[in-house]
Amino acid sequence: MNKKDILKSFNDRNKNTLMETLDIEYVAIGDDFLTAKMPVNAKVHQPYGQLHGGATAALAETVGSAASNFFIDTENQFINGIQLSINHIKSKREGVVFATARNIHAGKTTHLWEVTIVDENDDLISVAKMTNIILKKR
Known part of the structure; x- marks a missing residue:
């Protein structure tokens, strides 16, 4: 599957999920990364009109989880x-x-990701580390 088709399949899975609610969209994929974007507007603001840290964390976890799919047998395993x-x-208004998301460790049972979040001006907004466990489907 080519990169455009992979991004489309990832975005298609966002229907009726938190990712759709937050307008998260996968936009780029490479040999060692996956990138998603999220608009910053009132939908993701905290009461002071700034990007909510929870929305930022949801974005980080979304891209970190999705990226692990490249390292597993998706027919028999899940993240x-x-x-x-x-x-x-x-902050961001x-x-x-x-x-x-860039992989730090891709083991048989766990994956560790560094997720860097920047804005459209390439200013650093947040940095996250995420650990995923690989489980067998039943």
Whole structure:
């Protein structure tokens, strides 16, 4: 499957999920990364009109989980996130943020990802580390 088709299949799975609610869209894929974007607007603001840290964490976990699918047998295995740690560096009121997951470790039972979140000006917004566990489908 080519990269365009992979992105389409990932985006198609977002229907009727939190990802659709937050308008998260996968936009780029490479040999060592996966990137998704999310608009920053009132839908993802906290009461002070800034990007909510929980929405940012949801974006980080979304892209980190999805990226693990490249390292597993998706017919017989699935991914669950088991740990997410995120540092918020800069606030954001409007525009777009992009989360890029890069693999640190792809073992047989766990994957570790670094997820960098930047805005449309390439300003660093947040940095996350995420651990996924690989489970067998029943």
